[in-house]
Amino acid sequence: MRGFLASSIGVTCAAALVLPLAPPAVAAPGAEAAAGRGTAAGPVVRRADAEAYVPGSTQSLPLAPLTRDRAAGAPAEQGLSRRDVDHFSLVGVVWDDPATELHGRVQVRTRAVGTGTWSGWQDVETHNSEHAADPDTPEGASPSVRGGTAPLWVGESDGVEVRVTAQPAEPRPEESESEPNGDDSAVTAAAITPLPDGLHLELVDPGDPAPVQGDPGSGTGGLNPGTSGAAGTGGIAVSADALAASAANAELTSLGAAEIPELGRIETERELLALRGSELTQEQRAKPYIGPRPRIVTRRGWGANESWRERRFAYTKKVKAAFVHHTATGSYWCKQSPSLIRGIYRYHVKSMRWRDIGYNFVIDRCGRIYEGRAGGVAKPVMGAHTLGFNSNSMGIAVLGNYGTRKPTVRAVKAIARLTAWKLGLYGANPRGKTYLRSGGGNLYRKGKNVRLNVISGHRDGYSTSCPGWQLYRKLGSARSSAARYQGR
Incomplete structure (x- = not known):
């Protein structure tokens, strides 16, 4: 893997600019956020040690055996009985x-919360290891990284019950879209694969959008990281990490912007020449194939707390392909999307212990596009989305589960618009093929050159059901639309 790290500390020179005092409207939390909440990021909280509810925190509860007979070895079922807990909206x-x-x-x-109504039993997607950093990379090889399920969005809740039942190590469910409905009692103890060690239930409260330092109501502030603002500047103090995440997009929008606005074709072509003109051939300069830049909600727009992630950005060489995913997080309202993304971000960083959210971009069912992993939306940011193929690629996750549910027309259109622009920055044809070198996985050995669609589904690089059959079957339409947006 060829990559490099760039420090995010040197951007503090941007302190001469000013952030707007009012929080961006796009970052407003959904109806599940209670008025008047605190905004502390909070550490991972062990329930036994928690004395007070901390918005924007994680309750990590160790699971206990639920089966009485443990003579045969490890218990075949672990979990927690029904109990009261602090508020949370996402579980894993x-x-x-x-x-x-x-x-x-x-x-x-x-x-x-509010109704006191208990849901029925909901399944959590257990096969999630294929959404991860490549083996032998600093992130993938970190001793602190943990295994985990996909996160499940449940809405604001204050009670939970969980059960984890061991089953035989049969062929992975990726080989079939149908859900298992056999009789678990027919499984013999000898066929059971032991459950992993150290099982914990993670209850994630996404909290409110991350605050900036200083008092917005005072009418004063500055951009000196970690300090109070200077009177009369009309801005507010922010951390170096928040400055770095925002400054990574400085070529596209103003510092502290909640969104990167869409551009027309002519403006996008001019931007391409400004960003990558020295790398373009004469033919590409004369006829650039790139889709108009779509509107993108920035990390500040969805309320990322930049203190959670690692400070340094990781980059790969270029973007030759896009892998499309679904998050398998369940149902949600579009107004909840910023909260849901903050929840996934916190789960990836605090529970799974990754360096940042794994995806480069996130799309919701209303077709809104969100910046994912920090480092700049126009840059080749190294993600943790497709095990073995994170180099020279980007990962796009559509919020929801699309095994049986069809994606919205707006979501598929957003995939096409985003790929037409981002792949166009690197001269890639959305209808074409490309070669990527595998970093190792269950379909391709490490080092193998693999021929893939420029717009691929996760299942093309790894044996998995992701992005769900209903979304996967729409990728042909997305490829055609993206090529058309590029003018091909």
Whole structure:
């Protein structure tokens, strides 16, 4: 893998600019956010040690055996009985060794805040290891990284019950879109694969959008990182990490912007020449194939707390391909999308212990495009989305589960518009093929050159059901539309 790291500390020279005092409208939390909440990021909270509810925190609860007879070895079922907990909106289960798979079923029940109504049992997607950093990279080889399920969005809740049941290590469910409905009682103890060690239930409260330092109501502030603002500047103090994330997009929008506005074709072509003109051939200069830049909600726009992630940005060489994913996070309202993304971000960083959210971009069912991993939306940021193929690619995740549910027309259109622009920056044809070198996975050995669609589904690089059959079957339409947006 060829990549490089860039420090995010040197951007503090941008302190001469000013952030707007009012929080951006796009970052407003959904209806699930209670008025008057605090905004502390908070550490991972062990329930036994928690004395008060901290918005924007994680409750990490160790699971206990639910089966009485443990003579045969490790318990075949672990979980937690129904109980009261602090507010949360997203759940997942993690364990110690990321190389260990959970062969079994994870189900949760939750109690909604306000109504006090308990949900039925909901399945949590257990096969999530293929959404990860490449092996042998600093992020993938970190000893702190943990294994985990996909996160599940349940809405604001204050009660939970969970059960994790071991099952035989049968062929992975990726080979079929149907859900198992056999009789679990028919499984013999000898066929059961032990559950992973160190199982914990993670209850994530996304919290409110991350604050900036200083008092917006005072009418004063500055951009000196970590300090109070200077009177009369009309701005507010922010951290160096927030400055770095925003400054990574300085060529596209103003510092502290909640969104990167869309551009027309002519403006986009001019931007291409400004960003990558020295790398273009004479033919590309004369006829650039690139789609108009779409509107993109920045990390500040969806309320990322930049203190959670690692400070340094990681880059690859170029973007030759896009891998499309679904998050398998369940149902949501579009107004909840910023909260849901903050929840996934916190789960990836605080529970899975990755350097940042894994995806480069996120798209919701209303077709809104969100910046994912920090480092600049026009740059080749190294993600953690497609195990073995994170180099020279980008990962686009559509919020939701699309195994049986069809994606919206707006979401598919957003995939096409985003890929037409981003792939166009690097001269890639959305209808074409490209070669990527595998970093190792369950379909291709490490080092193998693999021929892939420039717009591929996750399942093209790894044996998985992602991005769900209903979304996967729409990728042909997305390729054609993206090529048309590029003028091909």
